[in-house]
Amino acid sequence: SQQGEEDPQALSIQEGENATMNCSYKTSINNLQWYRQNSGRGLVHLILIRSNEREKHSGRLRVTLDTSKKSSSLLITASRAADTASYFCATDGTGANNLFFGTGTRLTVIP
Amino acid sequence: EAEVAQSPRYKITEKSQAVAFWCDPISGHATLYWYRQILGQGPELLVQFQDESVVDDSQLPKDRFSAERLKGVDSTLKIQPAELGDSAMYLCASSPGTDDTIYFGEGSWLTVV
Numbered sequence A: 001s002q003q004g005e006e007d008p009q010a011l012s013i014q015e016g017e018n019a020t021m022n023c024s025y026k027t028s029i030n031n032l033q034w035y036r037q038n039s040g041r042g043l044v045h046l047i048l049i050r051s052n053e054r055e056k057h058s059g060r061l062r063v064t065l066d067t068s069k070k071s072s073s074l075l076i077t078a079s080r081a082a083d084t085a086s087y088f089c090a091t092d093g094t095g096a097n098n099l100f101f102g103t104g105t106r107l108t109v110i111p
Numbered sequence B: 001e002a003e004v005a006q007s008p009r010y011k012i013t014e015k016s017q018a019v020a021f022w023c024d025p026i027s028g029h030a031t032l033y034w035y036r037q038i039l040g041q042g043p044e045l046l047v048q049f050q051d052e053s054v055v056d057d058s059q060l061p062k063d064r065f066s067a068e069r070l071k072g073v074d075s076t077l078k079i080q081p082a083e084l085g086d087s088a089m090y091l092c093a094s095s096p097g098t099d100d101t102i103y104f105g106e107g108s109w110l111t112v113v
Helices: none
Strands: A005-007 A010-014 A017-024 A032-037 A041-050 A057-059 A061-066 A070-074 A085-093 A094-102 A107-110 B005-007 B010-013 B019-024 B031-037 B045-050 B053-056 B065-068 B075-079 B088-095 B108-110
Touching: A005 A085, A010 A017, A010 A057, A017 A085, A017 A107, A032 A061, A032 A070, A041 A057, A041 A061, A041 A070, A057 A085, B005 B088, B010 B019, B019 B088, B019 B108, B031 B075, B045 B065, B045 B075, B075 B088
Parallel strands: A010 A107, B010 B108
Antiparallel strands: A005 A017, A017 A070, A032 A041, A032 A085, A057 A061, A061 A070, A085 A094, A085 A107, B005 B019, B019 B075, B031 B045, B031 B088, B045 B053, B065 B075, B088 B108
């Protein structure tokens, strides 16, 4: 399976702290995407990193990709209560533009 | 900002009844996806369309599920008959093409009683 696996499954931090989530996957990819999902809502796209990229930034988000280790990390800096959500990594398969999701990391930011 | 539209947002149906979900992708997006997300899990692909053609429906339970995208724009996902285990959120998504960001709708919650 190409499914990504997020770690940890759940993370609880204080507002203002940084949150780091990790993702491991099994097969070669074209790109890896991170999504956020608020409870009961759809998925919101956060960032896409391609297989030839090592790091990408978007606002308070920093994503790294290590294709040799088949792993990625998502760092949220200066977290806010509004960042409370589930975060999923999703990998594609080379030659296919669909996504394989893990079970997500449930982030709780305490005000 | 353009969005993927889905309806209904919530649906409660009795076991063995038929249910249908509708999706209107972002204008100009050739690729459309239906995913199913069971509570506490990540989404899983049911079917992928490229324009009006099915690209991948290997995970679609074809004995009871069907999907169509007749004019290559909006799409309908049907379940007949519904079973208790079909209770989940059904997510529609679209993408401009290959190797691109995939955008999701708000999802349709199905509860089968």
